[in-house]
Every structure is written in C-alpha cells, then in structure tokens.
Amino acid sequence: VSPRTVRVALLGYGCVGSSVDRLLTDRADEIEETTGLRLRVVRALVRDLRKPRPFQPPPGVLTTDFGAICEDASIDVVAEVMGGLTPTEDYFRALLAAGKPVVTANKQLLARRGRELARAAELARLPVRFEAAVCGAVPVVRILCEALPPRSVRRIVGVVNGTTNYLLTRMEHGRALDDALDEARDLGYAESDARDDLNGSDAAAKMALLASTAFGTPASLDQVEFSGIADISPRDLEEARRAGRRVRLVGEAAVDDRAVVVRVAPTELDEHHELARVPAAFNEVALEGDGFGRLTLRGPGAGGPETASAVVGDLLAIAAGRATSHLARLGGAA
Ligand code: NAP
Numbered sequence: 001v002s003p004r005t006v007r008v009a010l011l012g013y014g015c016v017g018s019s020v021d022r023l024l025t026d027r028a029d030e031i032e033e034t035t036g037l038r039l040r041v042v043r044a045l046v047r048d049l050r051k052p053r054p055f056q057p058p059p060g061v062l063t064t065d066f067g068a069i070c071e072d073a074s075i076d077v078v079a080e081v082m083g084g085l086t087p088t089e090d091y092f093r094a095l096l097a098a099g100k101p102v103v104t105a106n107k108q109l110l111a112r113r114g115r116e117l118a119r120a121a122e123l124a125r126l127p128v129r130f131e132a133a134v135c136g137a138v139p140v141v142r143i144l145c146e147a148l149p150p151r152s153v154r155r156i157v158g159v160v161n162g163t164t165n166y167l168l169t170r171m172e173h174g175r176a177l178d179d180a181l182d183e184a185r186d187l188g189y190a191e192s193d194a195r196d197d198l199n200g201s202d203a204a205a206k207m208a209l210l211a212s213t214a215f216g217t218p219a220s221l222d223q224v225e226f227s228g229i230a231d232i233s234p235r236d237l238e239e240a241r242r243a244g245r246r247v248r249l250v251g252e253a254a255v256d257d258r259a260v261v262v263r264v265a266p267t268e269l270d271e272h273h274e275l276a277r278v279p280a281a282f283n284e285v286a287l288e289g290d291g292f293g294r295l296t297l298r299g300p301g302a303g304g305p306e307t308a309s310a311v312v313g314d315l316l317a318i319a320a321g322r323a324t325s326h327l328a329r330l331g332g333a334a
C-alpha cells in the first residue's frame, strides 16, 4: 500500500519548529512503516529568511507570507510553534476559518485565550491539540484527555518549567544566575523572552492549562497566583543545600466543589522529596484523584527535540484522522 502524504506547515522555524522538521525527516521511514503516513513540511513561516538555521529546509519552504500557508488548500495541518500573542491569535483564527486543524506549543496564548479559541475550533469542527504547550515531551495532556475518566483528578502538583529547574540545580552548585541562563538558552530550554521563565509566568500558564484540562472548569492565567526565582541567589541555594534542603519552582492546582485554586511559587523541600530530585530541565507532574490515587509522570520538560516529539505526536493523531480536540477541554468540555 502506498503511503498517504500529509502536507504540514509550521508557523515558526526556530528551536521547536526546526526540530519538528528534523524529526519528521529523520524518522520518515519509521513513521511511514508504522502509520502509513508520510508527513512532509512544505511551508514554514519565519521573520527573517536569511537567518542561519540549525536544520536547513529545502529551498522554497521558508516564507514570510502567512497567506502562502493559510490560503494554500493543499496544506492538511499546521503546527503553531512561533509563540507570542499577536499576530499569533489572528493567525490561529484564520487557520481555523480556512479549515485547517492546528497543533500548538503556545501556552501563553492558550492560558489567556484558550476558552475563546476552543469556541472557534468547535464552530469550525476542527481538532486542535496542545501537548507541546505543557511539560515538553511528557504526554500529560493526552493522559488527562484520553486515559483518565473526565474530572477524576482533584489535585495536580509538579515542577513544570524546565529552565528554572535547570537554573536552580546549577545555582545550588555556585553557578551565577546569568551564566546558568546563558547555558539554558544555548540548550534551547528558555523562552524567547526568558522573563517568562524567571518570573513564573511560563509555569503559571502551564498550571492553568493543566487545571482547565483536568477539572473541566476553565482557568486562565489571571486566576493564577505566581512568583518566580529571579530574586533567589546561589548563596541562598547553597545554604539550603548544606542544610539538606532544595528550592524548586512548584506548581499546584486543586479543585473543591468546582472552585479551582492554582498557584506557582519557589518552595523549599527536603532533599529527599520527589520534586527535589527532578534533574536538570526535566519536569514532573503528579495527578491525584478518585480511583487511581496518584499517578506520577516525569520526563524532559524543554528543548527543541524533546518538544518536537510532542508536536509530532499530535500531528500524527490529527493526520490519522482519529483526533478528538483536546482544546475543547479549555472551553469547559470534559
Ligand atoms: P524560537 O526559537 O524563538 O522560534 C520562534 C520562531 O517563530 C522563529 O523561527 C521566528 O522566526 C518565528 N516567528 C516569531 N514571531 C514571528 C512572526 N511574527 N512572524 C513570523 N515568524 C515569527 O522559539 P521556540 O523555542 O521554538 O518556541 C516556539 C514556541 O514553542 C513558543 O510558544 C514556546 O513557548 C513554545 N515551546 C518552546 C519550548 C522549548 O523548549 N523551546 C518547549 C515547549 C514549548 P525567525 O527565526 O525568522 O526569527
């Protein structure tokens, strides 16, 4: 049987976008043998056509013209991996209006506008998925949407920002914040504006998405009480370390009689606490709920190849034509 070719477009060809293309190219044969699908990146939107790329696409793939993607009827599915709020939200809506399913890694957009975008996707009757927006390679959104009974989770606790976990683990061994942040940038972990990592807003957005997905009650970023790690010094961390303590940026979300509380804060933990032992840029999420008790997921939480694996998982589900819309959860569906 000859494979079905699926034409993919990317909005963004940076750390995540170029890694998606690399993964689809390098693993094309295995994907085809397993799924019968050949996913090809045929267009990718960027700002600067002359910028050097870590994985160079064939000539003609990169474009600065969004219309060349939105108006191309031969494109089957689009991955939004450019980030930001504007013009991204307009692009998102235009793609839905043009009948294109969307996969996104954009937690800031969804944590602010998820409910409205869920409505737009529902009206367009198109699946939208966002695994890559939460916890990098860890498939927690899929577990919440597909493996667990709806609204069975009562509490979520975890480390959901890879960059700050990396920084804290480096700083407790004496590394200066700025030097550790340079390393995190070089490794592709940090946001384009790393203040989102440092001030806790990246983790807050992810916790809002997890809470909405799990609890069936939309929670937006402005409902999250959050603080970050910018004021923590290597000396504080070294002292805590000598006392058998670790500081980690911990997110917590809980639901009680349909009231949802979500917060993110640096938290001092015993060195043997499971969240104190999350290494480098890994994430860990514990789901607590009725029936299953406690379920813990741990894995790479940031980075181009790591996040690309989540994007490609969603692209394949949509390309196979069996994808429910996970975005519907952000609109209150469960
Ligand atoms: P990045 O390396 O900065 O890449 C962004 C890409 O989008 C670049 O190719 C850029 O074009 C393009 N772009 C940005 N604004 C644009 C605009 N207005 N018009 C056209 N193109 C535009 O960022 P990234 O690390 O790949 O992250 C992308 C998204 O994934 C963000 O939402 C981020 O939060 C999310 N995410 C990242 C990670 C990670 O570990 N890096 C993990 C999970 C989720 P140029 O290259 O020409 O500048």
Ligand code: HSE
Pocket: 133, 134, 135, 136, 160, 161, 162, 163, 164, 189, 190, 191, 197, 202, 301, 302, 303
């Ligand atoms: N900057 C984010 C982090 C990327 O470090 O967790 C993954 O969402």
